[in-house]
Amino acid sequence: MTEVVALGSTATMEAMASLVDRHRDFRVLRRMTPMRRNLARGVRPGVLAGCAIDVETTGLDVGSDAVIELALQRFWADPDGRIVATGRSHHWLEDPGRPIEPEITRLTGIADPDVAGRRIMDPLAASLITDADFVVAHNASFDCPFVEKRLPDTAGRPWVCTLRDVDWKSQGFEGRSLPQLLMQMGMFYDAHRASTDVAALLHLLDHPLPSGGTVLKAAVEAATRPAWMIDAVGAPFETKDLLKARGYRWNAEKRHWSKEVPGAAFDEEYEWIVVQVYGGRAKPRFRSVTWCERHSADA
């Protein structure tokens, strides 16, 4: 057994890592580095422009909490979902106008002095988001409402979610948190800072899946799949348990049960609710759900 007494250059370390990586009892984790890719000559037709985004906030409630850090990075991907070019990485801190809870500082590393007098550059941030073909985040249902509230001009943009729009388990992954997924892709990083989370998200998107294509391709395909929202407006009270059992969720604000169904399942679901819930005497309301409103707080 040889003891390593001094660490060498990056090249030496890489050579050692490759050696260790070949042993069946060891696996090497490499520190994630920012993704920088350039197109040789402009952007080719058929290439999609995306905007990877992450926010750090004072808490989980979009109604009462505020954004304290916003990070985003544009990227361009080919039809197979491979990232062919990346834009500049942007991130801003913002003063929420009230003290940051110690729990949030412990989690994000962001304290009151870090954000004092700081503010997001609204016009630049908004234009980077609205100029992209879609926005992508890990758990878009969290980021989207905060972004739309802080930057109202970005409302209605298409969102892709790498947490819910990818079936990680069937692709052979354990857990779904960003650091855990990256680790299974052979990388580690300092999580829970917006800018490093965005860099991690880019690596995640570019990762090939066993089923073919990349994470980005799978997520975009799932996000753009046609779907319908059925609103059981005016459903008889005694059918509430039936609706709940069928997967409908109670919308306390609008006071009706709702369920999102894939396009292919719409006819069957519509027939079920008309017969079982309305007894053939009324009909539910329904609307198309696209990636533009799926994660929005207004949906």
Add this chain to the structure above:
DNA sequence: AGCAGAGCCCTATCATGCTA
């Protein structure tokens, strides 16, 4: 802390098989 979805555990119920 809030929310949605997935997964797990416990219990109830029913069918089946064995034994006295």
Add this chain to the structure above:
DNA sequence: TAGCATGATAGGGCTCTGCT
């Protein structure tokens, strides 16, 4: 045939997981 043990299945409730 009655009584008991065992296994499969379904449903309810609880816990965990993601995000800050």
